[in-house]
Structures are given as C-alpha cells and as structure tokens.
Amino acid sequence: MRVAFSLIFISLIAALGICRFFACRSHKSIAPAVAMLLGALIPPVSGNLLIIAYTNQHVATLGYYIYFLGMNYVMFALLRFTFDYCLIKWRGNKLKNLVYGLMLIDTIQYALNPFFKQAFETKEIIVDSAPYFSLLAHWGQTFHRIVDYGIFFAVLLIFIVKVIDSPRIYSERYSTLLIAMIVIGLWETFYIFSNNPIDRSMIGFGVFGLLVYYFALHYRPMRLLDRMLANIVSDMSDALFFFDAVGRCIWVNSRGIELLDIENEDFEHVTDRLCQRFDLNGLMNLDNTFHVKRTVHGDDGDRYYVIEKRSTSDDRGHLAGTYITVRDNTEEQRAFEKEKFIAHHDELTGLYTREYLYKRIRDRLLANQNGDYCVVFVDANNFKVINDIYGNEFGDYALKVLGNWVRNNFPESSIYGRISGDMFGICLPFKDFHPEKYETELENFSIKDGKLEHPLLVHLGVYRITEPGLDVSVMFDRARMALNTIKDEFSKHVAFYDDNMRDRVLWDQMISSQLHEALQRGEVRPYLQPVVDANGVVVGAEALVRWIHPIDGLLSPASFIPVFERNGMIAEIDKHMWRCACEILARWKKEGRDLFISVNISPKDFYFMDVAEEIKSIVKEYGVDPSKMRVEITESAMMEDIENRVKVLNDLEKHGFLVEMDDFGAGYSSLNMLKDMPVEVIKLDMVFLKETNNDTKAKKILNHIVKLSDDLGVTSLTEGVETRDQYSMLVDMGCKLFQGYYFAKPMPVEEFEIFCEKRS
Ligand code: C2E
Ligand code: CA
Ligand code: CA
Numbered sequence: 001m002r003v004a005f006s007l008i009f010i011s012l013i014a015a016l017g018i019c020r021f022f023a024c025r026s027h028k029s030i031a032p033a034v035a036m037l038l039g040a041l042i043p044p045v046s047g048n049l050l051i052i053a054y055t056n057q058h059v060a061t062l063g064y065y066i067y068f069l070g071m072n073y074v075m076f077a078l079l080r081f082t083f084d085y086c087l088i089k090w091r092g093n094k095l096k097n098l099v100y101g102l103m104l105i106d107t108i109q110y111a112l113n114p115f116f117k118q119a120f121e122t123k124e125i126i127v128d129s130a131p132y133f134s135l136l137a138h139w140g141q142t143f144h145r146i147v148d149y150g151i152f153f154a155v156l157l158i159f160i161v162k163v164i165d166s167p168r169i170y171s172e173r174y175s176t177l178l179i180a181m182i183v184i185g186l187w188e189t190f191y192i193f194s195n196n197p198i199d200r201s202m203i204g205f206g207v208f209g210l211l212v213y214y215f216a217l218h219y220r221p222m223r224l225l226d227r228m229l230a231n232i233v234s235d236m237s238d239a240l241f242f243f244d245a246v247g248r249c250i251w252v253n254s255r256g257i258e259l260l261d262i263e264n265e266d267f268e269h270v271t272d273r274l275c276q277r278f279d280l281n282g283l284m285n286l287d288n289t290f291h292v293k294r295t296v297h298g299d300d301g302d303r304y305y306v307i308e309k310r311s312t313s314d315d316r317g318h319l320a321g322t323y324i325t326v327r328d329n330t331e332e333q334r335a336f337e338k339e340k341f342i343a344h345h346d347e348l349t350g351l352y353t354r355e356y357l358y359k360r361i362r363d364r365l366l367a368n369q370n371g372d373y374c375v376v377f378v379d380a381n382n383f384k385v386i387n388d389i390y391g392n393e394f395g396d397y398a399l400k401v402l403g404n405w406v407r408n409n410f411p412e413s414s415i416y417g418r419i420s421g422d423m424f425g426i427c428l429p430f431k432d433f434h435p436e437k438y439e440t441e442l443e444n445f446s447i448k449d450g451k452l453e454h455p456l457l458v459h460l461g462v463y464r465i466t467e468p469g470l471d472v473s474v475m476f477d478r479a480r481m482a483l484n485t486i487k488d489e490f491s492k493h494v495a496f497y498d499d500n501m502r503d504r505v506l507w508d509q510m511i512s513s514q515l516h517e518a519l520q521r522g523e524v525r526p527y528l529q530p531v532v533d534a535n536g537v538v539v540g541a542e543a544l545v546r547w548i549h550p551i552d553g554l555l556s557p558a559s560f561i562p563v564f565e566r567n568g569m570i571a572e573i574d575k576h577m578w579r580c581a582c583e584i585l586a587r588w589k590k591e592g593r594d595l596f597i598s599v600n601i602s603p604k605d606f607y608f609m610d611v612a613e614e615i616k617s618i619v620k621e622y623g624v625d626p627s628k629m630r631v632e633i634t635e636s637a638m639m640e641d642i643e644n645r646v647k648v649l650n651d652l653e654k655h656g657f658l659v660e661m662d663d664f665g666a667g668y669s670s671l672n673m674l675k676d677m678p679v680e681v682i683k684l685d686m687v688f689l690k691e692t693n694n695d696t697k698a699k700k701i702l703n704h705i706v707k708l709s710d711d712l713g714v715t716s717l718t719e720g721v722e723t724r725d726q727y728s729m730l731v732d733m734g735c736k737l738f739q740g741y742y743f744a745k746p747m748p749v750e751e752f753e754i755f756c757e758k759r760s
Contacts, residue, residue, distance in 0.1 A: 002052055002130060005198055009049040012206035016042050019213040026217050033077070033084040034216045040077035041209040043070030048202045051133065060133035061122050066289070067199070068144060069110055072103050074205070075151040082155045085216060086162050086174070102147045111142050117336045119144065127196070134195060145192070156181055170224065173215050180208045239326040241270055245319050247286045259326060274324065278307055287311065287319060293329075304333040346418045347607075348396060349403030354425070357417030358472040361427040364415060365468050374433055374464040375472070377479035378406060381457035381487060383422035390452065390752040398447040398456065409441060416654040425476050430464050435494040442493040457490065459483045481505055508563045511555075515569055523548050526580045527746035528597070530755065531717065533741045536730050538756050540596035542632070542719075542739060543581045544746045545573060551651050561602070561663040571608035574601065578615055581629060582622035585748060589624065595756070598630040598660055603637030605646070612651040619657075626656035632683065633663045638673070647676060660717070665705065674712055682709050686720030686740065699729070 020038035023031050043066050050063030060682030079099070083089065090096045106745050119140030122133040137139070147694040155739045159178040163171045184204030205475060222652070233240055239256035250269035252262060260273045275281050278294045291308045302448045306329050311322040344356040351359065365373065380402060387395035399422060406416050406424045414428035438460055446455040460485025463475050482497035518524050525548065528541035547555040564570040588595060605611050619626050631652060638645045638661075649659050660681040661674075665688055689698040702718075709716040718730050730738065744755055 001128060001198075005200075006049060006053045007051075008203060009045050009206075012045050013042055013049070013201065016045070016209050018454060019210060023213060023217060028217055030081075030084050030216050033081040033211060037074070037077040037081045037212055038209050040070070040074045041205055044074060045068075045202050045206055046070075048199050051251050052198050057122060057133050059125065062697050064120065064122065064135065065110060065113075065400040068141075069107060071148055072107055072144075075148050076100075076103060076156055077152060081212065081216075082158055085177075087160055088158065099151065102150075106147050107454070109143065113140060132198070152181070152185060154186070172224075173219060177211060177215060180211050181338050184208055186346065189210070198682070216487075236326075239328075241274065241324045243271075243322045243324075245321055247271070250321070256326070274326075278305060278326070280307070281539070283309070286322070289322075300332075304329040319516050333524070342467070346403075349400055349418050351403050351407065351424070352415070352417030354417060354419045357415065357419070357425055357427075360415045360417075361472045361475075364427065365465070365472075369468065372430045372464075373427055373468075374430045374462050375475045376410075376428070376433065377419075377461040377476050377483050378402075378424040378426070378464075379459055379461070379480070379483055379487075380422040381459065383456075386447070386454060386456070390454065394449060394452065396449075397449055401447050402456070403457070405445075409438070417426075419476065423480075425479075433462065435460075435496075439493050458493065459486055459489075461497065461502060462494060478502065508566075511560055511563060512567055512569060515564070515572065518547060519572060523550070524573060524576060526577055526584075526749065528584075528749055529739060529746035530744050530752065531596075531598070531737050532743050533737055534735075536743075536759075538595065539737065539758055540597040540630070541752060543600070544744075545577055545578055545600075546746075565602055565604045568604065568608050570602045570604050574599070574605050575609070575614060575618075578618050578629075579622075582618050582624050585624045585628050586622040593753075593756070596628045596630050596658070598632050600662070601631055601633045601637065603634065603640055606637075606641070606648070612648045612655075613656070615652065616655055627658060630658040630660050630681070632660045632662040635664060635673075638677070642673075649678050653680075656703045665689070665701070674709075674714065679714060681715045681737070683717045683719055683739075686722065686726060690720075702730070702735075703733050704733050706730075710734060 016038050016343060020035050020042075023035035024035075025039055029312040032600070047063045047065070047067030047070055050066065051060050054060060054063075054502065073334070073408050110119055118138050120138060123136050124131055125134045126132075156178065159181065162174040163178055166174065184201050186229070187201035187204045191201050234253045236253060236255060239259040240253040241249055241256050242251040249267035252265075252267055252270060256262070256270075260270060262270065262273075271284060271717040275284055277296065278292075280292070281289050285293070289309050289311055291306070294305045294307060295331040296303045296305065307324065308327075309322060309324045312320045314320045314593075344352060346353050353359075380398075381400070384394070386398050399418075402422065403418060403424065406426065410416055410426050410428060413432050414426050416424065416426040419425045442458050442460075444455070445458050446453050461479040461481065463479040463482065465475060478497045478501070481501050482495040485501065486495045488491045516615045517526075525546060526543040527546045528543055530538045531540045531542060533539050545557050545561075547560060550557050561570065561573075564573060578599050581599050585597055601611060615629070615631065616626075619629055633645070633649070653659060658680050659678055660683055661677070661679045662683045664682040664684050682705070684702065689702060706716045715737060716735045717737035717739065718735050721727055721730065721738050721742045723742055726740075727742055744752075748756065
C-alpha cells in the first residue's frame, strides 16, 4: 500500500508539474492563477509522500509541516483562481485583510509548533503491520482546519452561486469543478476523522488541479457554441435551407418556414417551392452553387431577393450537404432606388437634372448611332419679372407648371429635364417634333393660380442633330442660339438652328473682339446725311456710324449695332460718335458753318452709362453750343422706362440740347406721350409709311401727324424721302425738315462739307 500510494502521489506530482509548465506558457489571462494553483498543490502532495514513504519520524514530521503549510498556500492560490475564474473581486479590504491575516497567524503558529507543540505531534501506529506516523492534533491544528475549511466553503459558495446564476450552457464549466471540490472536501473530512496516516483525499486535490487546468485553459464550450450557432441561424433575417448530401431538405429556419409557408415541418417540397418561387429551374442540381438576384412581383410592389447556394464538405472532401440562403433585399433596393431618383431628379419639377438629362441623351445617341434626333431648348422670356412681381413662391409654381407642360406636351419618345432656372431641355426623334403644334400651344400660354394669371412668353429653339459626336451641352447651345433669334417675338415660338446661325455667332464674337482697336485706329467713324428745309437749304445733318473694316470693307450699322446692343458695347460706339460730332461742330464753329448735327442714342446706352452726364461733359470739353447737338431717341427706347427717360431728356433740354423723337410711328406710337415729353422734333420715316402699300392712307396719316405736331409746337422732320414728288407733297402738307436719298445719302464728313458748299 505504501508503494502503491507513493507511486500515485509521484505521478500526481509529475502531472501537476507538467501542467504547470504548460500553464506558464499559456497566454490566457487566467493562466498565472492556474499555474499558481497547480504549483501550490505540489507541496501538500509531496508532504504526504514523505509521510507515507518514510518510516522515519523526523521525515514524517517534516512531511506534515510541508503538508499543512502547503495547504495554506493552496487556499491562497485557490482563492485567487476562484476570483479570476468566476470573474469576481474582493468587496472592500476589510474581509481580504481578515482572511490573509488569519492565514498569516496560522503560518506563524506552525513555525512555533516545534517549541510549544500546540498544533500537532506525531505518534507511531501500525497499519496492516506496517509502521506509520499519524497525527496527534491539538488546538493549533483545529485553528488551521477552521481557517482552511472557512476559505474552502467560501470558494464552494462562490461556485454554487455561479452555477445557479449562469445560463445553463455556461454552468457546466462551474458545476464540474464544484462537484470535484465537494468530493474532495468530503474526502478530506473523512480522512480527518479516519485517523489514517495516508491522506487519500490528496489524490482528489491532485485531480482537482488537473481539472482546473483543463477547464480553465483547454475547455472549449462546444455545446455552448453549437447552441449559439443554432440560435443565431434560427433567428437570422435570411431564410436558410439545409440539404443533405443527396439533396433532401433537412432543416429550414423560421424565416424560411415563413417565406415558403411551410406547414408541420414538411420539408419535402422545399426544393420545388424554391424553384417555383424564385425561378431557379436549372440551377438546383445537387453540386451546383450559385449567387443570383431575383425580383418577385407582388400585390404590395416588387420585392428583391438575393439567393445563394453553397456546399460544405467533410474532412475528406466529400460533399456533406448544401445550403441555400435567401436574403430579402427589398428595403435596401428601395432606398437605393430612392437615392438614385433624388440624385437624378430636380427637386422642384421632378424632371431630370441637367447632368442626368445629358447623360441619358448621350446614352441614347450612342445606342442609336443612325437615329435622326433633335434637341429642343425651352426658355421663358423675362421670367425674372414673375419672381419680381409675384414673389418666389409663385415663381416656383410657374416653373412647376412649365415643367408639367414639357412633361405633358412632348411625345413618349422624348427624354426631358430641367437645364437650369426657367430653361428646359428635350431630346426626341426629329419626326416626332411638330412645330405647328407648339406654335398654337404657346400662343396664349399663361400661368394661372386661382385669380392670378400671368401670360408667359415661351420659346423653343430646335437643333436637329446632324453631328451626333458633339457634346450634348453644345447641342443645346445651338438650340438656344436658334431660340435667341426669336427671343422677343410674340408671334413666333419655334426656331430651328442652321449653320448660318453658328457663323453669325462666330462673326459676332469676331467683331466684338475687334471693336476696341477699330475705335482707336479710326475705322469707326461718322457719315453725315444732310437735313434740308422746305427751301432745300441744308440746315444740319444726322451722324450715322460706319465701320471701314480692313477686311470686310464698309460695314453698315445694321450688321453690327444689334450685336453690340446685345453685349453692351454699343455705349462705346455712341460715346465715340458723340465725340466725333462735337469735334466736327467745334471745327465748323471756327469756320463759321452754322449747322447742327443729330446723334443717335441707343436704348441700351441707358444701362451702361449716365447718358445726360456723358453728353454734357463731352459738349463742354469741346466748347460746343448744345443747341447744335441734337439727340435722337426712338419711341421704343422711351417706352422701356418712361419715367427715367423723361428725366434724362428734361435734363438735356434744360442744358440747351434739342431732343428728336426718332422713327416716330414705327413702334408703339402713342401720340399721347408726346405731350409729356420735352421733344422738339419728331422724325417720321417714309419707309414705314410705304409699308402700308396704300398711298392714300399713308398720305392721310402723314398729314395728320404733321398737323398734330404743328399744333403741339413740335417740328416735323420726314426722313427716307426718295423722290421729288414725295418732297413737294410733304412741303405742301406743312412738313418743316427733310432727309433722304433724294437729297443725299450719308457720306464722309469731307464729302458732306463739299456737298454743302456746292448747294449753297
Ligand atoms: P436711323 O436712325 O433711322 O437712321 C436712318 C437710316 O435710314 C440710315 O440707315 C440711313 O442711311 C437710312 N436712309 C436715309 N435716307 C434714306 C432713304 O431715302 N431711303 C432709305 N431706304 N433709307 C434711307 P443706316 O445709316 O444704315 O442706319 C441704320 C440704323 O442704325 C439707324 O436708323 C440707327 O437706328 C442705327 N444707327 C446708325 N448710326 C448709329 C449710331 O451712331 N448710334 C446708334 N445707336 N445707332 C445708330
Ligand atoms: Ca436716327
Ligand atoms: Ca430714323
């Protein structure tokens, strides 16, 4: 027996030592506590080995010391391990100090035992006819047992609480150690009362140490894992179907049961139903894997699914089974579509944004290389006025109406969108574009909102795509170019682009870039056309601008004035002309030539300068008599902003200038207006009258205007006089001044001077 137990203890010591070695090398956070406990178990086992292996009393006594002191260390290590393993901490230092204090006292009293024998003595007994040294316990030993049992019970308590508290799948790691501890506790108690010198419960301690090593460092809660995985898979939002190696469905999670409406775990028809529902025919072969997207049409709209089939194999690579996941992607897909919609659609009108419109057109043209398409540019004239008069809210409303008009009035073959502000763009097959339809549609276009109604002048510019390689934005530039040619027209709403337009735009750009130098080089200069009185005497002249272009020759104002009126450069020309007129007048003054010169004021001049100040300062600069400088302004220029224009004219009149109303009768012609304006001459143009094609009627009108101006004390001047008959007729009517080819065409200043000398 002695030999048998010695061998068991030696093996235990070896096993504990080996485990401790590995525990020291482990990186787990609990490993130091485990290593300490394993190390602590070695001395008491060794102590017992000494007690049973030797018949010498001294050695046995030493064994007892090692055993008891070792047990104190075991309790210390067990506490530490328990705290780490059960994840708890000391609550306050008092209890901790008490426990460690008691252990220290116990250790000290063992140190005093050789002198006082208050803990234990040994005495020889014979067991199975073999001598052993058993323990004679005194009060010191009882104290030791109280301390160690106290700690041991505390540890048991902690484990019991853990077992009760933890979820069932976790409690295994505590319950096994708890049972082991209860067993060794009972075993130890039995030893104490048995009076047997061999403490067999030491085997229990050793085994406990090995269990600790296993549970703390190597135990993987497989059941826990399985259970968790099963839970996760069952609750997964994806539907999941498991198939065995021959393709029979063996398991479906709750989402899958719901999806296929499976009753009573009847998995037999799962494959058929999946095929049918998601159109997977031809994909479901046993060893086929796939990843597909499917759309299922339902009562509450389309639903989107992502379906994936995979297989698993065993360790040897044989097919173990397959599984299919079905993920309902509808929410993501809808969010995605919504986002895409927002990114591609204009918030206000719901039409495509410019970028997306251009992209769609680009794609269409690329896909139909031989198609005959056109782009249409839609623009509302003077839209700013709507915002200014009615406010932005109504402006926004008007844009929506216009957007809807585009939506409803272009054929289905169109792609349309909002280019920016009040401009919209459309691309459609050229054969589907019917200009007549839009001419009538836009004739009386207006924005109505309850009582409010505002007419809107909308134009369409059309570019038939003859160069599909062009940038879409350039195509719309061309359509816009076409639109600009009718921008202010009320009777025409659709204009088509042609290549002349582009040439014209290029020409416009060219002369605009050349104007500055042309002015400096004197290429832009006045021609004078004489004004005569009823006796045929030259009394003055109108200064009309000419551009002697180095390449294009003599340019008439009709070719460049509209260009410069559009870009504002007209102001430069007019200032230059006024200067030239003053220069001539200053010279004539010196030469004693008493003639006036009329200069033209463009309606656009008012936007770019203070007209009155400018004219006054030039006249002052040249020392010219203002009454010799007449200013011509057209009726329509007045109409643009009557109040301010009248102020300007009053100002000029006050400073001695003579104001002439040019092209009277050509525009709005409000005779009424004449009485409020400081006008001293009205210029009637024969050309306009000729357009009536009715001589008697024209004569009557002329007659009336001449009479009326007489009554108002305004001088009448008729221009465009081409024949002798016209001249004598006008003289008979009482007209005072005349200008026209009958007398002379506009001519260079020197020629004009010679002309005057000849006439006189
Ligand atoms: P406007 O001010 O009405 O000038 C009269 C136009 O009628 C001139 O054309 C003149 O050459 C033309 N004319 C004169 N007599 C006759 C005639 O018997 N028969 C016909 N059929 N035409 C006649 P022009 O010089 O080509 O000027 C055209 C227009 O250009 C002018 O019309 C005026 O509005 C503008 N313009 C000319 N010079 C200037 C200028 O320096 N500044 C501004 N702002 N506009 C100018
Ligand atoms: Ca004129
Ligand atoms: Ca005129």
